[in-house]
Amino acid sequence: GAVVSQHPSRVICKSGTSVKIECRSLDFQATTMFWYRQFPKKSLMLMATSNEGSKATYEQGVEKDKFLINHASLTLSTLTVTSAHPEDSSFYICSARDLTSGAYEQYFGPGTRLTVT
């Protein structure tokens, strides 16, 4: 089956620094990748949708200048949390849609645990 990887799996950073999270589709091409945020025992909240080669579309309430998304190729999207603060601590999950799939099925990465101290 389709595999999506994320790196790093865990990151701890100091308040005020920036953190980059990578999302890769390993065995398929993904024109569209999605970034989600999940709080403990809560559902996944869509942050933004990124299309290869174009600007990401952010959900209402998500600061695009704080959560920078780049989707430079059909297999890689990055999320950069700029000037991170403790309230940005969360579990970030990316997802990718297979270009060839007609069922709009999404494949999810294993997530990245961000802790801002």
Next chain:
Amino acid sequence: KQEVTQIPAALSVPEGENLVLNCSFTDSAIYNLQWFRQDPGKGLTSLLLIQSSQREQTSGRLNASLDKSSGRSTLYIAASQPGDSATYLCAVREFSGGYNKLIFGAGTRLAVHP
């Protein structure tokens, strides 16, 4: 605005029981519905995907049904096992603002004890 609700929020059952997880959504204009499994601190594993034109899908001990007009889906797990312990998430796909996206419920945390 689409809202997805999952009941119950948590469930604890002895091994071997058959169980039903419920999912409801407020807007029936969906493209498909997907059930996922999430283990603690991990990503999501897709279990079943039901297209809007379908009524059910089966995979092994899992059966998912969809009643689009009433905005409901159920996930049936037969002969539950301790390894089934996880959080089960329901998500509907809808078209909004020119693109499609998944809207998730909060999940049902399942614990199957030996």
